[in-house]
Amino acid sequence: MIRKLLVLAAALLPLSFGQQQNEDGKRVALVIGNDNYSIRPLQNAVNDARSMQKALSAAGFLVIERENAGKVGMEEAVAAFLEKIGPGDVALFYYAGHAIQIDNENVLVPTDFTEARSLIDAKFKSFSMTPVLGYLKTSRAKTIVLIIDACRSNPVAQTHSLKAGLATPLEAGKNTYIAFSTSPNNVAGDNPNGRNSWFTEALAATIAVPALTIDDVFTRVRDKVENATAGKQTPWSYSSLTSKFYFYPPRSGESENNESLIAKWLEDALRNEQYGNWTEAIDLAERIVKQKPGGIVEETAKSRLPYLKARDAAQTSIERGEYAAAIAQFDQALKLEPFDVDAAFEGSSGAMLADDLPRAVQLLQIVRQRGTTPEVQRAEAILKELGTAEPAAAAALKGGAVKPPAVQEVFHTHRFGVPDWETGWRLVRQVPAQVDYPSIAKKLPPPPVIAAPVPVAVPVPTAQQQPAEPVHTAVVEAPQVITLDDLYVEVKAVAGTRDLVTEEFGQITIKATSKKEIGLMLEGRAVSRKLPYTAKLPPGRYEIRTIEAGKARSERRVEVKSGLNPDLVLQ
Amino acid sequence: MRSLFVLMACALLPAQEWTDRAEYDMALSVRAQPAPQPRLTLLDQWKLKYPNSPMRMARAELTLGAAQMLADTGRILDAARDLIAADANSFTGLYWIALLAPSQTPVTPKLVTEAESAARKLLKGADAYFASAAAKNHLPQKKLAIAMAHRTLGWVEWRSNKIDAALVELRAALDMNPRSGEVSAWMGAILAADADRRKKTNAIWHLARASSLDGEGALPAQQRREVRELLETAYTSHHGALDGLDEVAAKTRDTVQPPDTFSIESATEVAARKADEALALSNPQLFEWIKIRRRLTGPDADAEFRKLEGVALPTMKGWVVRCDGGPKPNEVIVGVQDSSIEEVVLKLDVRAPKCPASGLALEFEALPVSLVKDPFRVTVGVELKAIRGL
Numbered sequence: 027m028i029r030k031l032l033v034l035a036a037a038l039l040p041l042s043f044g045q046q047q048n049e050d051g052k053r054v055a056l057v058i059g060n061d062n063y064s065i066r067p068l069q070n071a072v073n074d075a076r077s078m079q080k081a082l083s084a085a086g087f088l089v090i091e092r093e094n095a096g097k098v099g100m101e102e103a104v105a106a107f108l109e110k111i112g113p114g115d116v117a118l119f120y121y122a123g124h125a126i127q128i129d130n131e132n133v134l135v136p137t138d139f140t141e142a143r144s145l146i147d148a149k150f151k152s153f154s155m156t157p158v159l160g161y162l163k164t165s166r167a168k169t170i171v172l173i174i175d176a177c178r179s180n181p182v183a184q185t186h187s188l189k190a191g192l193a194t195p196l197e198a199g200k201n202t203y204i205a206f207s208t209s210p211n212n213v214a215g216d217n218p219n220g221r222n223s224w225f226t227e228a229l230a231a232t233i234a235v236p237a238l239t240i241d242d243v244f245t246r247v248r249d250k251v252e253n254a255t256a257g258k259q260t261p262w263s264y265s266s267l268t269s270k271f272y273f274y275p276p277r278s279g280e281s282e283n284n285e286s287l288i289a290k291w292l293e294d295a296l297r298n299e300q301y302g303n304w305t306e307a308i309d310l311a312e313r314i315v316k317q318k319p320g321g322i323v324e325e326t327a328k329s330r331l332p333y334l335k336a337r338d339a340a341q342t343s344i345e346r347g348e349y350a351a352a353i354a355q356f357d358q359a360l361k362l363e364p365f366d367v368d369a370a371f372e373g374s375s376g377a378m379l380a381d382d383l384p385r386a387v388q389l390l391q392i393v394r395q396r397g398t399t400p401e402v403q404r405a406e407a408i409l410k411e412l413g414t415a416e417p418a419a420a421a422a423l424k425g426g427a428v429k430p431p432a433v434q435e436v437f438h439t440h441r442f443g444v445p446d447w448e449t450g451w452r453l454v455r456q457v458p459a460q461v462d463y464p465s466i467a468k469k470l471p472p473p474p475v476i477a478a479p480v481p482v483a484v485p486v487p488t489a490q491q492q493p494a495e496p497v498h499t500a501v502v503e504a505p506q507v508i509t510l511d512d513l514y515v516e517v518k519a520v521a522g523t524r525d526l527v528t529e530e531f532g533q534i535t536i537k538a539t540s541k542k543e544i545g546l547m548l549e550g551r552a553v554s555r556k557l558p559y560t561a562k563l564p565p566g567r568y569e570i571r572t573i574e575a576g577k578a579r580s581e582r583r584v585e586v587k588s589g590l591n592p593d594l595v596l597q
Numbered sequence: 598m599r600s601l602f603v604l605m606a607c608a609l610l611p612a613q614e615w616t617d618r619a620e621y622d623m624a625l626s627v628r629a630q631p632a633p634q635p636r637l638t639l640l641d642q643w644k645l646k647y648p649n650s651p652m653r654m655a656r657a658e659l660t661l662g663a664a665q666m667l668a669d670t671g672r673i674l675d676a677a678r679d680l681i682a683a684d685a686n687s688f689t690g691l692y693w694i695a696l697l698a699p700s701q702t703p704v705t706p707k708l709v710t711e712a713e714s715a716a717r718k719l720l721k722g723a724d725a726y727f728a729s730a731a732a733k734n735h736l737p738q739k740k741l742a743i744a745m746a747h748r749t750l751g752w753v754e755w756r757s758n759k760i761d762a763a764l765v766e767l768r769a770a771l772d773m774n775p776r777s778g779e780v781s782a783w784m785g786a787i788l789a790a791d792a793d794r795r796k797k798t799n800a801i802w803h804l805a806r807a808s809s810l811d812g813e814g815a816l817p818a819q820q821r822r823e824v825r826e827l828l829e830t831a832y833t834s835h836h837g838a839l840d841g842l843d844e845v846a847a848k849t850r851d852t853v854q855p856p857d858t859f860s861i862e863s864a865t866e867v868a869a870r871k872a873d874e875a876l877a878l879s880n881p882q883l884f885e886w887i888k889i890r891r892r893l894t895g896p897d898a899d900a901e902f903r904k905l906e907g908v909a910l911p912t913m914k915g916w917v918v919r920c921d922g923g924p925k926p927n928e929v930i931v932g933v934q935d936s937s938i939e940e941v942v943l944k945l946d947v948r949a950p951k952c953p954a955s956g957l958a959l960e961f962e963a964l965p966v967s968l969v970k971d972p973f974r975v976t977v978g979v980e981l982k983a984i985r986g987l
Contacts, residue, residue, distance in 0.1 A: 455817055
C-alpha cells in the first residue's frame, strides 16, 4: 500500500527542477507588488506579488521580489533583474499595482508617486515599460514573459482624463508573451473582498497545473476571471512565441491537451475498478481530476473517487479481520454505488462472519433487486441456505421476485435530460462547419483599376500670348513614357462633368477603321501606340480628337456611362 | 409548447417498467462497460433486441454519451434523432442536432431542414427548459444555447441564400455569445460578397475579429488562416493594399460589431485623396477653386452657394474664353480648370475698353453673384482695375 501511495505521490508531484533543466538557460523573474500609494492605495497587490513569488519559485524561477517600491526602488529592481538575464534564459516580469497609459505607452506607477501637475509630469514620475521591453529584446533571452496585473481604476488617470486601462503594446519583440489582467483600455477589479486580485488568484493557481502551455494557462485564467467577475473583466494576452513554454513541462509522452490520453486513464481507472484494483483506480481518477479536462471525463472521475476509496478501505478492513468496520465501509460503498452487487455479496459475507445474519439478508436482498439474473440466482441460493438459521431469509424468498430498479437508478451517474455542454463546444471546435473561405475569396473583385491621375487643367496657350505663369497640371504619378507618332487620338474629359469621388467606372473600347498605327493620348498622357484600346474612365463627358501633325483633324464628344459602353469607332 | 417542455423537464424519464429481466440484464451489461466503443456495441444490441423499449429515451442518451467520448458526430446525431423520435421536444436531442448539423458533410436539404426545425424549437423552448428542475443548475449555459440556435439558423438561412435573414440570426448569435470566432467569420464571409460599400467594410471588421480572436471561442488554426486570407483579399479588394489592416484588426479585438462610424477608405478614395494632396501642393490656387466647384456641383449646391454669397473668393486665375456685352464688354467669361470651358463669368464694375484675347490668363479677386447649375457657371463681381493680366 505504502509503495502504491509513493507511486501515486510521485505521479502527482509538480514537475519542477528536473524538467526545467531541460531548458537551455535559467529562469529569472522580477515580481513587484505596490499597495502603499498615498493616493488611492490598493489592498491586494503585495499579496499578489507574494503569491506569484511562491508560484514562480516553485516553478524553478529565480525570483527577485519587491514590495511597495518607489521609483528608484523599481529602477534598481529592474536593473538587478536585467543583469541576471543571459542568452537562452526565460525572463519573466510581473507587476501588480497601479499603471496607466500615456500616449499609448504603458507606465507603472511607483508608490512614491504624488499628484502630477501635467501628463508630462505624470510620465516622469512613473516608470515606463518601453525601455524595459527594449532591454529585454536585446538580452537574447529565449522567452520573455510580461504580466501586468494593473489597469485598476486609479487616481492619475482620472485627474488627467487619461484613457482607462493599459495600451496595446506595440513595441513587443520576438519570443515575447504579454498578459494583462484585463483587455487594453479597460479597468480590472482589485477583488476588494479577497486576498488576491481575481487575475493573480487564478494565475498563481493555474501555473501550478503541470503540462499546460503558457497559452493554456492564460486561457484558463481568462475563463476563471470572466466567471468570477460575471464577464466584466477579460484578461488579455499577446504572443510572439515561436515555441511552447511551460511553467511545468509535460512528462515524456504526456500532454495536457492529449485528450485521448486522459480518456485512456479513465478507461483504465474503470477497468481497474472492475478487477478490484482499488489503489490503481484511485491513482488514475485523481490524476484525471488534477488535469481538469472538463466535461464528462472529469465528472466521471470525480464522482468515482469517494466510492473507490470506500471499497479500498473495506478491502483493507477485511484483510485485517475487522469485519464490523468492513460492513460499514461496504455500506458506504453501496450508498455511493448502489449497484455494486459485489460489495453487497462481500458485505453479506462480512456480516455472516460477524454473525450479523439479518444484515446479511438485507444485503442479499439488494443483490436480488439490482443484480443480473445469475447474481440473483446466487443470492437466492445463499438465502435458501440461510433460511434454516435466519427466518428473515426464508421470508425474503417467500415474498417472490424483486422488481429491478428504474433506469435512472441504474445509470445514476448519467446526467439525463441535460446536454454535455463542454463536450459540445469542444466538438464544434474539433469538427468545424465546412465553409469554403478560399473559394469565397476567389469570387471577390480584384482591387479597382484606378485611372491615371487626371490632369485637372490642360490649358492651351494661345498664339497671341503665353500665360503669365506655367500652367498647372496635377500629375500624381509619373506617366508611362510612350512616344506617339504624328497621328494619334486624344481623349480629354470635359471639365466638371465627371464624378471623381464615387467608385464607379465606365469601360469603353476605342477603335479606328484606318489600318494605320494610331496612338492614344488619354488625359494628356500617352497610353498606347496603337488602337484598339480599352480604357476605364470615371463616368462623364469626354472630347475625342484625332490629331495629326499637331492639328485637330476631327473632334467629337462622347458620354461615358458607368459599366460597359458601346465601342467607339473612329473613321 | 411551454407546458410540454415543463413536462419533459420535470419527468424526464418517467419511471418505466423494464420489458423483462433480460432487458435489465442488457442494461447492466452496458453499465458495466466503461469503454465507449464496446459500450456502443452493447447499446446497439439492446436497441436491436428491444427497439420499442419504454427505456428507449434513456438508451439514446446513453448512446449519446458514449458517442461523445469517441467524438463520433455521426453517431451523436443518430442518437439525437432517436431522442427526438421518442420525444419531439427533447432538448438534448434538439441541442445536438442544432449544434452539429453545420459540421456535417454532405449538407443535404434534409439536414438543413432538420437543423432549422431543431434550432427553432430550441429557441421556443429555452425559457421553459432552463426554468425546469433538470436544467436549473445550468443557467449559465442558456445564453450559449440560444446563441448556438441563432448561429445554426443563420447557417440555414445562408445555405438558402437568404442573406438578410442570415445576418439577423448571426447578429443575434453574437449578441448572446460575443466570443464566437465562427459566427464572426460567417458574418464576414456573407458580407464580403455584397457589393454594398457599408457591408463590405463591415465584412472586413468581422473577418478581422474572427482571425484575431484567440482563446475561448477562437476558430481552429486552419480555419483561422483561411479567414485571414479571405480578410486580406477583401481588404485589398476594397482598399487597394494591406496598409492599415493591422490597425483595423486591433480595433476589433474588444468590440464585436463595427461601430457606426467605422469606415475604410476605398482604393478610389485613396487615389482621389492623393491626387488632391498633390494638387494642393503643386497648385493650391486651383485646388481652392476645385473645392469650391465641388461644393457648387454637389447635391446641396444652392445652400452652398448661399454660404458663399457676399464672401470674397480666394484669388483665382482663369483664361479668357469670350466676352459678352458688345465691343466694350461688361462680362468676360473665363475657364479656370480648362482654358476652353466656360466656368466663371466676370461681371465687370465698368465696361472694358475691348474684349481680351482668348486664352489670356487673368488673375482676380471676386464676389459670387449668381450660380447656374447646368451648364455650370458662376457669375462673380469683379473690379476691372483689380484684374491682373489685362
